[in-house]
Amino acid sequence: MKSSNSNLKIDGIDKRILRFLMEDARRPILEIARNIGISGAAIHQRLRKLENSGLLAGSKFVLNPRILGYTTLAYIGIFLDRAMSNPQAVAALEKIPEVLECHYTTGNWSILIKVLCKDNEHLMHVLNKKIQQIEGVSRTETFISLDQQIDRQLKI
Amino acid sequence: MKSSNSNLKIDGIDKRILRFLMEDARRPILEIARNIGISGAAIHQRLRKLENSGLLAGSKFVLNPRILGYTTLAYIGIFLDRAMSNPQAVAALEKIPEVLECHYTTGNWSILIKVLCKDNEHLMHVLNKKIQQIEGVSRTETFISLDQQIDRQLKI
């Protein structure tokens, strides 16, 4: 639960810097500086401020899973028997590499997970041989993403 | 639908390079080179190959939304009246900045979306005043993420 105490004020220049870097983390600071019209040192200083504030949570290379043959994305709602088994269930899910996200949620299920598989057969295998085998898992509901239309970050 | 024709072969060195950069996109190539024990030029060459293959889909700065006061993450299943209204519904969802993901899915709903809001009140507002107002939306089911336990990319 990373959070910060700093009374963060981000102005329009901070936003422009962040928008550049949210699109391409490797964009040189000097290039952004030339675009915005201030010095590289100023951007450097602002980025340090933003980092200290905790707003900058890091940077990532993004892979296209299709190139590796991963074409089936699904969300799975999981019903657990007892509240007791939750942390163990999460620990078991963490060991399954196909599980990319895991949320405790309000509503019908105890847990909602996002899984990425090569194809439907692979998804079936993960469901039947891995997820259903976890102690405490009583029932699951699967929603396959037929097409992802939006994928973005918080707008700043 | 980005995809590629290249017959991609990634070896152990490619994987090590990618693992470094998936964790921190701004890690200098030369530093990775020293870690792995090959020259910077070789890494440079491999990265170009990986980029041409389409596997590298870019890089992103990651923000911590909590710092900006966004603490409520939710998934919302949407029932649409007619299949006809789907593209219009997606177009309308795209205009709502709180909507970060949108999937056509199998199962009960037509669409599953992920929304990020400041708090429950903000979420209520987005639900009642924005999402429910979209033509064709008949009913929604909301699942608030109480705690996200896993958040990662495809393991390579």
Next chain:
DNA sequence: TGTGAAATCTTCTGATA
């Protein structure tokens, strides 16, 4: 696929307006 070397550009820091 790999390397070293050279040119160019970037990052980072410190002094200062």
Next chain:
DNA sequence: TATCAGAAGATTTCACA
């Protein structure tokens, strides 16, 4: 918060094993 300037380091390309 901004600037400039300099040192250290990174990127990129090329000729070649």
